[in-house]
Amino acid sequence: MSTPRTVDRAFETALYGTTDDTLDTAASLLAADPTADAELARRGGEFVDAAWRRGWQPADLVRIVRRELDDPHVRLVAALIRTRAPHDRARGPRWAAQLDDLPDAEATPPPRTDRFSHATAVLELYRLLLRLPGLEPLEMGAAGKGAHRASGDRPESRALARIRALLAKAEATGYPEEAEALSAKAQELMARHSVDEALLAARGQAHAASPNAPGACRIGVEQPYEQAKALLLDAVADANHCRAVWNEPFGFSTVVGFETDLEAVELLYTSLLVQAEAAMTKAEAGQRAGGRKRTKTFRQSFLAAYAHRAGSRLRAAAEAATAGNGAAVDVDLLPVLASREAAVTDRTERMFPETTTTRLRGVSDEAGWTEGTRAADRARVGRRRPLP
Template structure:
């Protein structure tokens, strides 16, 4: 029996029929080592098809982790690395996603490995088409200039210090300066584009919104996006939000959201310790309420500092308004139908109060 025939028979039994016979398919593959190269080739093809349907490496691995296991995620990462290795140039953000892929898992026995492979392929085949947020490898790609803007490097450094310090006033000052730099960087980029008549247009990126407390985290991301002249649309089923905006603002949203999530988690841990010291057990509703209040209050703070920076450069209002219209138009084009999600489980008064207080301590307005 040829390797192609073995793979076809296994796929017919496990992937392409309503009555899946996974054990039979795995047994066929396990008994024929010569089928391994063809099986891996098919996997790379399935990965490529997922990209063509709008998925990126981080999206694929996130779904595999949510639906299957670390063994499946390791195999998915191996296939992704193999497929991307065929291309000389990758789209923006792909190198960073590849660097964050999980390590391959230790080898399993042949039957277990075949079972893992078929389960992964079944998931890849069933991934639906989603909104594309950029080209796929092999398509025309505008290669970004090496390095990153000095302002963004300074912002990253400030937020890293804010996350690392155990002294709240220092974290406040660092976060405040970082957000001010973000807003000014955005305004400067808009001014440069206006003066040079650059034909740039809004783009998009995806940011993972992982369990637990996804709704509160999505609200936090939405607040960060809104304050930085972007729009965020959350897909709860797939565990990510798509953020639409101009490139400098997308970078700011990614950096700031990640940092605020770290700071919020640290603040919540401290608040829970205080609750335990007072004789109260930590609860899920406490954490949900804490993060909800944090997201709500931090959104106000972000909007305040961004608004102040814009007021300082009132002559740019027409330029910024035009960019806002462009972002809104692009978001509505990508997502013509959206619904508002109500946050549930926000019933713990202590959690809400302490979450709001943590956001106050992390406030991002000038002069604080």
């Protein structure tokens, strides 16, 4: 029997069926024919290419495989993505960063396994990839893509470098008040940087790397407590002139905004999530020390309250920074910001013409809500001396 025919028979048996029996039969066919391995890998590359055409990106594939399957499948899909990367077209800095962040197979070598088990895992992965639906494309038209590629070639700005440093300190400190003060300072700097970029672009003084239209990126919203985490991401996006649309089944939110603002959202959301989880752990320890057992509802309520209060404080910090950097008196500022907000709204509505609201579930623990509000409310985030 020819190698392609072996793979064809295995696919006909397993990929379009739904039972373990068909999977076992197909895995047995592949395990018995070592000459089919190369063809099987080639077909995997085709599945990856098809996923790209349907709007998926490397981080999306890894995320959905991790949610639906197991570690061996994650290693398999990461290997397929790496194999296809040299044959793919350039897709911009975010795509390149996702390739760099793929799980490192050499750092965590897979356990030894027999051919049947390996073939079973491959077929399970391919069955999932085959059934992936189309996603909203993130890439813009030719002008937008060119601008986006160029933005990856410029060195990181001093502002972003300082923002990263502030957030790193916030994550490292053991004092919640200091962490929240550092995060507020980072938000102020983000807001000032965003306004500066907007004014430069409007006056035609920005370098060629400045995007002339809003872009979009996907940010993972991982289990557990993904509703509360999505709420936190939405608050961070709103404070930074972006819009976030949550896709619950696939575990991510799509954030739409201008490049500088998207970078700010990614940085701040990741940092605040780390800080929120650290504060939640500390709050739970305090509750247990008081003899009160806390449950999933405590953690869900804590994170929901943290997101709600953090959003208010981030917006206040952003408004204070905008008013404090001298840009507020510039006659060009308000029309520029209004125009950018309209552009972000327009792109969001074109990408997602139909959206629904979701009621936050499981927020019923009063102590959790109180502790979460306190954790987000300790820092004094008022008007402060402008950052140098």
